[in-house]
Amino acid sequence: MKAAVYFGPQDIRCVSIPDSVIRSDHEMLVKVAATSICGSDLHLYRGALDPIMEKGKSQTGHELVGEVLDTGKAVGRFKRGDRVSMGYSVSCGHCYMCAVGQTAHCETTQKAVYGFGVAFGNLNGTHAETLILPYADSHAIKVPREISDGAALTLSCNLPAAVIANHLADIQPGENVAVVGCGPSGLMVLDIALHRGPGRVAAFDKVPHRLVTAAKKGVATINPDEEGWLENALQLTAGRGFDKVIEMVGYPETLQMCFDLVRCGGTIAALGVFCDNTFNLNLADVFLRDITLHMNGFANVQPYMWESLRMMERGVVNPQEYFSHTFSLSDVDKAFSIFHQKADGAMKMLIRP
Numbered sequence: 001m002k003a004a005v006y007f008g009p010q011d012i013r014c015v016s017i018p019d020s021v022i023r024s025d026h027e028m029l030v031k032v033a034a035t036s037i038c039g040s041d042l043h044l045y046r047g048a049l050d051p052i053m054e055k056g057k058s059q060t061g062h063e064l065v066g067e068v069l070d071t072g073k074a075v076g077r078f079k080r081g082d083r084v085s086m087g088y089s090v091s092c093g094h095c096y097m098c099a100v101g102q103t104a105h106c107e108t109t110q111k112a113v114y115g116f117g118v119a120f121g122n123l124n125g126t127h128a129e130t131l132i133l134p135y136a137d138s139h140a141i142k143v144p145r146e147i148s149d150g151a152a153l154t155l156s157c158n159l160p161a162a163v164i165a166n167h168l169a170d171i172q173p174g175e176n177v178a179v180v181g182c183g184p185s186g187l188m189v190l191d192i193a194l195h196r197g198p199g200r201v202a203a204f205d206k207v208p209h210r211l212v213t214a215a216k217k218g219v220a221t222i223n224p225d226e227e228g229w230l231e232n233a234l235q236l237t238a239g240r241g242f243d244k245v246i247e248m249v250g251y252p253e254t255l256q257m258c259f260d261l262v263r264c265g266g267t268i269a270a271l272g273v274f275c276d277n278t279f280n281l282n283l284a285d286v287f288l289r290d291i292t293l294h295m296n297g298f299a300n301v302q303p304y305m306w307e308s309l310r311m312m313e314r315g316v317v318n319p320q321e322y323f324s325h326t327f328s329l330s331d332v333d334k335a336f337s338i339f340h341q342k343a344d345g346a347m348k349m350l351i352r353p
């Protein structure tokens with residue numbers, strides 16, 4: 001079958017690999033209908049995770065909508081023909097961490113993530129014609145036919161992450177909100193936040209076409225590459241800073257922006273995927289300003305997939321509108337390149353085998 005494989009930095013290609021085969025009773029074989037590239041995949045693409053990727057072997061991709069082809073004997077919730085998505089991380093549903101809802105930290109699978117190399121369970125990826133879902137009963141979800149393929153595949157990662165960001169920020173009516181990062185997940189954060197009755201809302205990104213999309217929602221948009229951006233942003237809050245700040249990027253620079261934007265006693269919810277080991281955190285500043293910091297980029301999405309589905313079914317958010325390009329799996333290298341460069345108005349890529 002065809003699948004995308006990591007060969008090195010900026011070298012992810014579609015090649016032929018052996019067909020997926022069920023080897024354990026808890027596994028399920030799924031035919032990929034559509035997949036995509038997550039912002040977190042760009043860390044792989046730029047080589048930040050090179051040491052954990054087996055060159056010429058490690059597959060990529062963790063976002064899925066597909067059809068069940070076959071199930072192992074222990075799979076009870078799904079049958080051949082079901083339309084499904086699944087959480088990007090594989091959780092067993094039975095261990096302590098799964099029981100307390102921290103499914104990304106599953107003790108059985110040891111934090112296994114689809115398409116993220118040897119360190120994260122050495123699993124197959126969704127950038128493929130078919131794939132195996134281990135412990136399928138515990139982290140897959142049936143998806144109604146009314147939900148489009150693009151919207152459905154965001155159940156794996158983007159949309160539940162946006163839901164979690166809003167839960168952690170806990171926006172109260174009238175509160176001023178800043179969202180740092182207007183990629184697909186950041187835009188979904190905005191969609192949900194705007195339903196919580198916020199006061200002033202500002203969106204931050206360096207990519208002009210993303211700011212245009214955010215501005216259409218009626219929020220203030222600010223490019224941090226422009227001089228005076230911070231003063232302009234703080235002016236929206238009478239110079240005090242934002243009550244709630246949500247980070248959806250994952251760089252030390254963007255986390256620092258959050259500390260610059262948040263008011264005394266405010267909350268930062270950082271859902272970006274951070275790959276850097278160090279951050280120059282000013283502890284005295286955090287203490288003296290009473291800042292609450294949540295970091296959940298390694299998000300426990302499985303418990304939030306139902307809520308995400310409900311939001312799509314009831315029209316709170318429609319992730320399909322963020323898809324800008326469609327590629328065939330054989331052109332996955334082009335999809336990565338355009339998404340990485342944010343070229344050609346790139347937002348979210350739909351990839352079909």
Ligand SMILES: [Zn+2]
Nearest residue numbers: 038040157158
């Ligand atoms: Zn993701």
Ligand SMILES: [Zn+2]
Nearest residue numbers: 092095098106
């Ligand atoms: Zn578990």
